[in-house]
Amino acid sequence: xxxxxxxxxxxxxxxxxxxxxxxxxxxxxxxxxxxxxxxxxxxxxxxxxxxxxxxxxxxxxxxxxxxxxxxxxxxxxxxxxxxxxxxxxxxxxxxxxx
Amino acid sequence: xxxxxxxxxxxxxxxxxxxxxxxxxxxxxxxxxxxxxxxxxxxxxxxxxxxxxxxxxxxxxxxxxxxxxxxxxxxxxxxxxxxxxxxxxxxxxxxxxxxxxxxxxxxxxxxxxxxxxxxxxxxxxxxxxxxxxxxxxxxxxxxxxxxxxxxxxxxxxxxxxxxxxxxxxxxxxxxxxxxxxxxxxxxxxxxxxxxxxxxxxxxxxxxxxxxxxxxxxxxxxxxxxxxxxxxxxxxxxxxxxxxxxxxxxxxxxxxxxxxxxxxxxxxxxxxxxxxxxxxxxxxxxxxxxxxxxxxxxxxxxxxxxxxxxxxxxxxxxxxxxxxxxxxxxxxxxxxxxxxxxxxxxxxxxxxxxxxxxxxxxxxxxxxxxxx
Numbered sequence: 001x002x003x004x005x006x007x008x009x010x011x012x013x014x015x016x017x018x019x020x021x022x023x024x025x026x027x028x029x030x031x032x033x034x035x036x037x038x039x040x041x042x043x044x045x046x047x048x049x050x051x052x053x054x055x056x057x058x059x060x061x062x063x064x065x066x067x068x069x070x071x072x073x074x075x076x077x078x079x080x081x082x083x084x085x086x087x088x089x090x091x092x093x094x095x096x097x098x
Numbered sequence: 099x100x101x102x103x104x105x106x107x108x109x110x111x112x113x114x115x116x117x118x119x120x121x122x123x124x125x126x127x128x129x130x131x132x133x134x135x136x137x138x139x140x141x142x143x144x145x146x147x148x149x150x151x152x153x154x155x156x157x158x159x160x161x162x163x164x165x166x167x168x169x170x171x172x173x174x175x176x177x178x179x180x181x182x183x184x185x186x187x188x189x190x191x192x193x194x195x196x197x198x199x200x201x202x203x204x205x206x207x208x209x210x211x212x213x214x215x216x217x218x219x220x221x222x223x224x225x226x227x228x229x230x231x232x233x234x235x236x237x238x239x240x241x242x243x244x245x246x247x248x249x250x251x252x253x254x255x256x257x258x259x260x261x262x263x264x265x266x267x268x269x270x271x272x273x274x275x276x277x278x279x280x281x282x283x284x285x286x287x288x289x290x291x292x293x294x295x296x297x298x299x300x301x302x303x304x305x306x307x308x309x310x311x312x313x314x315x316x317x318x319x320x321x322x323x324x325x326x327x328x329x330x331x332x333x334x335x336x337x338x339x340x341x342x343x344x345x346x347x348x349x350x351x352x353x354x355x356x357x358x359x360x361x362x363x364x365x366x367x368x369x370x371x372x373x374x375x376x377x378x379x380x381x382x383x384x385x386x387x388x389x390x391x392x393x394x395x396x397x398x399x400x401x402x403x404x405x406x407x408x409x410x411x412x413x414x415x416x417x418x419x420x421x422x423x424x425x426x427x428x429x430x431x432x433x434x435x436x437x438x439x440x441x442x443x444x445x446x447x448x449x450x451x452x453x454x455x456x457x458x459x460x461x462x463x464x465x466x467x468x469x
Contacts, residue, residue, distance in 0.1 A: 009133060009158055013174070043174045047158040051178045059157040093157040 001085040002028055004037060007093040010048070014041040019088065028083045030062060031074040048091060059094040102424045103168070103466040104442075105149065106434055107136035110458035112151055114169045121430055121444035124453045130172065131163065138419055138462045140206045142213035146466050150216060150232055152203035160202055162218075164232050175232035179203070179220055182239035188222065189251040198222045198242065205419060205462075207262035209269065219259035223250060223276040225288065238288035241274065246293060246310045253277035253313050253332075260418055261314070265341075266321040273327065273342055278313035281329070283342050294342030298331060316418040318360045320367035328370050328397070330360040330418075335372055337397050348397025353384045359421035363446060364429045364467075368396040371423075371431055371447060373416040382413040390433070392447045406450035407441065414439070419462035426467055434460025 004020040011017065022036045031054070038045045049056050054074070056062075061070040064082045081087035100119035106112060111129025130136075134153045142148040147168040153161040160179065163172045179200050190196035201221040209215035214231040224242045226235040250257060261275035270287035273294070280295040298312045313332035320326070329336040329345065333356050336345040349355035354374040363369035370393045376384045383389065388407045391400040414437035424430040431447050434440045438457035443450045 007157075009155065012132075013158075013161065043161070043177075046160065046177045052180060057157070057159060 002033055002036075002082065003085050003088045004033065005088050005090045007091060009093065010044060010091065013043055013047070016041070027077045029075050029077055030069065030072060033078070033089055034074075061092045061094060063090040063092055064088065100426060101468045102426065102430060103141070103146075103468055104422070104432055104440065104453070105139035105141065105151075105169075105462075105464040105466065106440060106457065106460060107139050107151070107419075107462035108434075108438070108458040108460050109135055112136040112139050112153075113454070113457060115440060115453050119426055121424075121426075121442060124442070126454050127169075129458075130169070131161075134161075135202075136461065137202060138205050138464075140208060140216075140464050141466045142208040142216070143210045144208070145213040146468055148208070148213040148231075150206045150208065152206055152218070154202040160200070162203065162206075162232050176228065176234050179218070179224075179226055179235050180237070181224060181242065182237040186243075186247065188247060188257060189249055191252065195248065198224070200224075201256060204258045204260045205262055207264060210264065210266060211269070217262050217264070217272070219262050219274060221256045221258040222252075223257045223259040223279060225259055225262070225272075225274055227288065238284075240284070240289050241282060241291045244282070244291050244293075246279070249310055250276065250279035251311065261317045263317060263319055263324075263327075265324050267324065271341070273317060275314040275317050275329075277315065278311065278332070280310045280312040281314050281317060281342055294338075295345070296343065297338075297345035298336065299334065299347075300332065315358045316360045318362045318370075320362040320364070323367040326367065326396070328360050328362060330357050330372055332356065332378060335360065335397065348393070350393070350398035350400055352391055352400050353389075353402075357416075358418040359416055359433065361421045361423050361431065363431075364423050364425040365427065366394070366429070366446075369394050369446070370397060371421065372400075373421070373433065375415060381415045386410060386412050388412040388414065388435075390431070390443075390447055390450075403443075403447040403450070405448060406443075406452075413437075417461055420460050422463045422465040424465040424467045430465065432463050432465055434463045436460065 002022040104115040111132040113128030117124045137152045139151040149165040151163040185198035187195035205219040207217045218226040225238045263273040265271035275281045282291045315330045325341040327338040335349045337348045361371045387409045390403040414435035421433040431443045436459040
């Protein structure tokens, strides 16, 4: 079970209160988590990564296990602690603007 | 009983302001989509309960929201605005070529006859259409692919398509305006387009007859006389009597002919409203007095409307999509400011009062006349 926490504005957009729990087949990767997230909540398409290129939006970052995973290749396996559900995969909006 | 519903987009959410036909007392509800920039909210003329909102964020991109019950409940619809084919490039601020990149929807314009059909004007400048209530969007790419497209350059606010005017008798005829490319018209439903900027004079352009490059801020019309167009350009208030084929200046005695919004009275096609702003350097009202100017002669002769508006220490701006008229009798006029005030005049501009004073900066105001 993958545990995902969304930033405030995406929680209000999806109506999610708290963590999103995702069941994934096989080795979880950033891409697999985001695919499953968008499948569950289609409104998230285009808000975390670009519709066409799947590139992460500039002011979005991914954190887990105390590390910034944003620049990690999207098809690279996520840490075991994320895969096992002991650590949360966090989608974070950059602290910028007002 | 008749009434008015104002749809107000702000930097931090949308607000809905409602009143009965007297327009004396207003109910203010919101914010909807709190914390998001709401560039525009607009209703379908064919079904006033069908509303669309452009919800945007520098972090999370574009969302389009739709309501089928007059704004009580909302649901997101399609947000994929993919340019048709290879997007190509336009001119950047430094004169180099820059790829066309979608940023946000500035303006939503529903069809007069079908609540499921609407147009979206976007940044970087392009026109999209949906025929399924906003679930999917197709670009009318003949506009962006116009031979002048490579010369289009963004204004300070971005390369935005902000004005969409659908001819009330011939919906295949559409006028759009882009900052800072100019005005364009299609007569065939969006397949082909041509610039309609003849007569515009922009001091910053060395070639005064240049086909594109004009910073048009807003165009408005009265539906009973749809070939008469009024334009607030960066500088200059302009008028066309031939659907945009040619323009002449009608700034007349305005204290400044710089400004953003322009509106035409719902029943009096020669009654026009602008909000003069001191200059493009300062973006504040002249003499710190917030004055709407009204012409009852189709331009050139303007009178200041001040009753109820602040006449000292006022430094707000009124943005291009933030003025609207209702269709009641007498006709109402409304505008919102960057200071968060929404002003209403139920008597065509003779007197004004603030419906609400402390909203976030107002980006857009639309008025729905409810019967």
